[in-house]
Amino acid sequence: MSERIPRTLLLFSSLCIFYVTVTQAVKEKTQQQPKFLCFAVGHILSQLDFVQTLEPNAEYKFQFDDDEIFNVDIEHKETRWRLPQFGQLASFVAAGALQDINILKVNLGKFEKMSNYTKAKSVFQGDIHVFAEKPLVLGEPNSLICLANHFFPPVIKMRWLRNNQPVTDGVSETDYYTNEDIFFSKFLYLVTIPSEGDVYACSVEHDGLSINPTNKLWIPEVPNLVSETSENIVCGLGLAYGIAGIVVGIALIFKGKKNTNQTRNR
CATH class of the missing domain: 1.20.5 (Single alpha-helices involved in coiled-coils or other helix-helix interfaces)
Structure with a gap:
């Protein structure tokens, strides 16, 4: 195990390290919280890898507190650092993550049979937030951020609408973030130039929502100089x-x- 963890990451002191493995088929049945391997301290270095029958069917990542350090692109078999500087300080071989994912897939098949292929319950206990990266100035570029948080399983559809029309240019997204209660969050970004009269909406679809899709509006507010x-x-x-x-x-x-x-x- 230690050979696959970046050497630099092992040098962090006073960390509480925990390991979370989630399989969709048994989440509802067990309802177990992850077990910590030491007393809680100021910072947490966590490893998350999960497999499920839905898309995305697998994910592998490391987080420091709530911030991602890196994730592994399962399809392209490569490590993707959240910031390029992280890759200059440490290294991680993607083959180790792929090996863990394959083991989890085998276990998933076994647990599915044990649970008689019972599906996990979809839950959305959080909220949808939309905000701008910097103070609004009409006619100047800005980035809108949409955050959907506290949902399970990690299967969600998020998209941007501008004046009720889908927007694809300037759109990017993160993979799934998690915390100790095994719920997930995801960010969706939009680089745009807000104009007076525009109405933006982050449209979210998840089986745990009471209304699908749920649209969270963001309207550029013009400073009222008068x-x-x-x-x-x-x-x-x-x-x-x-x-x-x-x-x-x-x-x-x-x-x-x-x-x-x-x-x-x-």
Whole structure:
């Protein structure tokens, strides 16, 4: 096992390492949480590999906390680093991942028979979030991000719509992310130039959703300069009235004192 883990990754100190293996056929039957191999600490280095009868039928990856380090392209038999810099610090031979995946596929067939081919229950307990990568400026390029989280199994369809029309240019996606409760998340990206009047939607389909597809809207919000100007005017008037009130109050105080002194002198 240690020969297949990047040497540099083994040098991380104070890590709680756990191993998660998921097969769709037995998830609903067992309902077991992954078992930690040590006490929880500040950071977690996790290995995730799963096989299932649906697409994608297999995935193999390493994560540091909630961030992906690398995954293995099962079809092309190659390691894909989340950032190129990671590949300069460590190495991983994809053949080791393929060997583990083949073992899991054999076990999947056995568990399917044991469960009488009972399908796992589809669950979507999370939400769909859409947001821009940077502050909006109309007419300038920006990246929209759609996040679907906390669903099972890892089978989901996500796509972008612009003014109710499918968008394919500038679209990219991640593989599946997971956490300790064996639920999954996925990101979908869109590089676009927002314009006034546009309506974007991230359309998500999953068997666990009550409505398929579920569309999460994102509408470019134009800064309301008129409203801000009005607010500034109101604040300015309020300040002016306040100052005037103070001046009048001081004048009345001095006038009152003057009248009092004149009365005493008489």
